[in-house]
Amino acid sequence: MKTVTVNAASGSYPVHIGRGLLSDPDLIAGLVPGMQVFLVSNETVGPLYSASLGKTLEKFETSGYELPDGERFKNLEYFSVLLDRLVDSGMHRDATILSLGGGVVSDIAGFAAACYQRGIAHIICPTTLLAQADAAIGGKTAINHEGGKNLVGAFHQPLAVVSDLATLDTLDDRHMRAGMAEIVKSALIADETFFTWLENHAGEVLMRDQQALIHAIESTCRIKARIVSEDEKESGPRALLNLGHSFAHAIETESDYRYLHGEAVAVGLLLAAEVAVRVGLAGAELVQRICNLNEKCGLPTGIEGLEPGKLAKRMALDKKVLSGKLTLVLPEKPGSAVLCDSFDPALPESVMREYCR
Ligand SMILES: NC(=O)c1ccc[n+]([C@@H]2O[C@H](COP(=O)([O-])OP(=O)(O)OC[C@H]3O[C@@H](n4cnc5c(N)ncnc54)[C@H](O)[C@@H]3O)[C@@H](O)[C@H]2O)c1
Ligand SMILES: [Zn+2]
Structure with missing residues (x-):
């Protein structure tokens, strides 16, 4: 496993890169600060890889949501759905959003993490090459608006990024x-x-x-x-x-x-x-x-x-x-x-x- 550290002014965090990281039950569990985890994925990636996280998540009180797949759902409507689910599942201030997917998932989940209760922890598990190399790093979160791409968003650095190269096996x-x-x-x-x-x-x-x-x-x-x-x-x-x-x-x-x-x-x-x-x-x-x-x-x-x-x-x-x-x-x-x-x-x-x- 390789690790790159991001030293942002608002805090430092590791970017772990390697094969099989999602199925290492201790790695992600060791990064989650509280007891509650809210898993955000989409209908394509969730069925493929959320099971790999099974052992990791066993220890936590978990809930989650699978977004429909596509850039066009990175919008205010689904941002609002995410907030509703976070509230309905009783996520506290010390809950962690774990996002599993490409840049679309990490952007909208990250924006929800930035806003819910004025900001909760976000761990990103990027599953596309674009997200592993770029979108997961740097703390930009956003949703699209009819007036333009990524027009609404916030800076919210993740707590950690875990890039499992094995997920790229299924990427087209x-x-x-x-x-x-x-x-x-x-x-x-x-x-x-x-x-x-x-x-x-x-x-x-x-x-x-x-x-x-x-x-x-x-x-x-x-x-x-x-x-x-x-x-x-x-x-x-x-x-x-x-x-x-x-x-x-x-x-x-x-x-x-x-x-x-x-x-x-x-x-x-x-x-x-x-x-x-x-x-x-x-x-x-x-x-x-x-x-x-x-x-x-x-x-x-x-x-x-x-x-x-x-x-x-x-x-x-x-x-x-x-x-x-x-x-x-x-x-x-x-x-x-x-x-x-x-x-x-x-x-x-x-x-x-x-x-x-
Ligand atoms: N925040 C940032 O700094 C930043 C930087 C660059 C891009 N972005 C944003 O990222 C988005 C693009 O991200 P993307 O290219 O990852 O697209 P994406 O999230 O739409 O993923 C691409 C497709 O691959 C599927 N997929 C994802 N992982 C898979 C896997 N392991 N196996 C099989 N299928 C998989 C997804 O379901 C989707 O259909 C854009 O919205 C862009 O604005 C953000
Ligand atoms: Zn880009």
């Missing part, structure tokens, strides 16, 4: 590929050596080679842990983790979630790099390297069936511009990205137009 290839996008993103922001490693080993990660998987997840967690430790509430460098995301959120919502988050991020990385080239921050070869890596990962390299004008409108709605000007994170070269708001406001739309098919 499309979601494995989508998870790679956040891994590529982190390398692009902060670690040139890791980016080069991905150019050579992405295939092994996708084939679920255990050593390659651990290296990819651990490296990405370390990057995120370091950035979150410097800037928990995103007043500075944490914003760099949004590389590609202004484009991605527009693509996800405009496509009515036909694009998975990671797929949209993959295109977003390319679009951000293209903008960086246009404003003179990056050389054209950066676009080519990202494009090649996306292809290697089986990720999209263009926008299918969406209108650039509508996407640009969505970007203007994004929460990052509600306060004024659109600020983008732009990559300079592998391992380095910057915030930029000095570009022609028409540039994002014209770049998207070129990538629309």
Whole structure:
């Protein structure tokens, strides 16, 4: 088992990564502070893996809820259902929410943990590559609003993250590929050596080679842990983790979630790099390297069936511009990205137009 520690200003916590961690009855039991556990999963993951937690949970007073499966249920309606269930099952202030699932489950369960009784403990057991490498770390919780993705949420760091690689055995290839996008993103922001490693080993990660998987997840967690430790509430460098995301959120919502988050991020990385080239921050070869890596990962390299004008409108709605000007994170070269708001406001739309098919 590998452990990465996140030292956030509001507290430190471990991210455990390894195979078979969910079926270790002592690991999670040792992390739960009180006697009550509320398990949040969804209708796909719950039946697959909640039994693995059986022995762990035996010692506790447990209840739980399985959400319907899908990004579209990460909303106010199901947030409210979760709160109702927490109240109905008599969860106290010292209860722990244990979330078991991908980023959708940990985002909504985390938001419920942030709000119930002004905040209760949350232990995240992420079961997708995207959640193990990214969504479970850093304490961002959210639900979607019709006006935009993740528009309502809170910062609430988990008590611990337990990433069991065995859960990835049942994850379909499309979601494995989508998870790679956040891994590529982190390398692009902060670690040139890791980016080069991905150019050579992405295939092994996708084939679920255990050593390659651990290296990819651990490296990405370390990057995120370091950035979150410097800037928990995103007043500075944490914003760099949004590389590609202004484009991605527009693509996800405009496509009515036909694009998975990671797929949209993959295109977003390319679009951000293209903008960086246009404003003179990056050389054209950066676009080519990202494009090649996306292809290697089986990720999209263009926008299918969406209108650039509508996407640009969505970007203007994004929460990052509600306060004024659109600020983008732009990559300079592998391992380095910057915030930029000095570009022609028409540039994002014209770049998207070129990538629309
Ligand atoms: N909080 C953050 O910092 C952060 C960061 C990145 C993404 N996110 C959010 O994460 C969400 C995307 O997360 P995701 O990609 O994990 O999607 P997801 O949670 O929708 O999971 C993808 C699909 O895989 C299924 N699944 C999950 N684990 C499985 C397993 N082990 N075996 C078989 N099927 C399994 C799920 O039921 C779902 O159908 C988005 O809502 C995004 O906004 C949050
Ligand atoms: Zn993301």
